[in-house]
Amino acid sequence: MNKFINLAEKMKEDELNELGVKIVEGYESDDSTREGWKEKHAEWIRLYAMERQPKNEPFENCSNVGLPVLTTAAIQYHAGAYPSLLPAKGLVKANPVIMGADARDIADRKAKYLDHYLKHKSERFRGSMDDTIMKLPVEGTVIRKKYYCPIKKVVVSDWVSPINFVIHYGTRDLMDCERYTHVLFETETRIKQKIDVGFYVKGGEYGPGDPSNVVREEYDRQSAENTGHEPSSQQDDTTPRMVLEQYVFLDLSKKKDQIKKQYIVTVDFESSEVLRIVENINPKTQKPIHVFNKYGFIKNPNGFYDFGFGLLLEGSNKAMNSIINQLIDSGSLQNVSTGFFDSGSSMKQRDIELQMGKLIGIKMNGDDIRKEIMPFKFYMHCWGHCNNTLTSSPPLPN
Secondary structure, three states: OOOOOOHHHOOOHHHHHHHHHHHHHHHHHHHHOOHHHHHHHHHHHHHHOOOOOOOOOOOOOOOOOOOOHHHHHHHHHHHHHHHHHOOOOOOOOOOOOOOOHHHHHHHHHHHHHHHHHHHHHOOOHHHHHHHHHHHHHHHOEEEEEEEEEOOOOEEEEEEEOHHHEEEOOOOOOHHHOOEEEEEEEEOHHHHHHHHHOOOOOOOOOOOOOOHHHOOOOHHHHHHHHHOOOOOOOOOOOOOOEEEEEEEEEEOOOOOOOOOOEEEEEEEEOOOOEEEEEEEOEOOOOOOEOOOEEEEEOEOOOOOOOOEOHHHHHHHHHHHHHHHHHHHHHHHHHHHOOOEEEOOOOOOOOOOOOOOOOOOOOOOOOOOOHHHOEEEOOOOOOOHHHHHHHHHOOOOOOO
């Protein structure tokens, strides 16, 4: 039974329309403060996924390989953190809040039950934690959300990409923030299912969403580019709609000097139509419900989104990529020579097929063929020295 009353069912249409527009504007305002961070975030993911695109500088189709510096750092962190955070035994530990043998026994039994639930009944917990530990060192911030799914009728614990968790960049503490938004992408079928169980209010017709509004996870986009796949821009029944689930302080009573309360307002982005409004208060404890937990890698003292290896290794990774590509380009230029020749030379111009171990005869009036041709010389850098420098560890001191 849904104990949260959907206030949208009791509000007037003009009030809902005004609120829907306000929610969308609030989301866009917060998202605009993240423009610089989103550009850097996309750059980190390109380094992590070792972006491979055609490159025409300094010459057409020159080398554009990437070294897995950031990728290796993330894998090494994941290898050490996973068994520590998700041990095979004793995943959950509980401490009693009061002293006594009974309290200790109760805490142990609760820990065993929750340990069993997370390992055997929660479908996404281990997989989502695996993703969290892998994404955290690259992006610096991962959000986890725990909520009750009205369709599956189970408690879900899953990660949320920081791209789809929109909050003012200058926010320092999530608990003190008065507005943040979780961007959802739900198909027409999923929206109708939530309407049928009373989670969303019945409104207009919700067809397929606009493909241009679908913000693809940067990992998926870069992986598709690396493997030659193009994202579909066609609209069909499975194209999701962009839905904003905003946690915001509002005064819906509109009484003078009324203190604002936190509500969860769900709005369809394309139509600004309100789907759900509930007060974010636990019906039993009458305390605020915190469904989001922020996991940070290296604390950012001046903003919400923390630092990761993406920021720390970006410059070094790009420098190493440039060095390797310059070495490959110099080898390519050395193998495929070019240069000038004397067009006024008496030497007859014709196609010559060279064969190993066979000399080719030519007719010329000059005394030295080297005076007729001037090839460009491209010197190959010391590959062995650079390779050892980039890939090996420094010797330990005696």
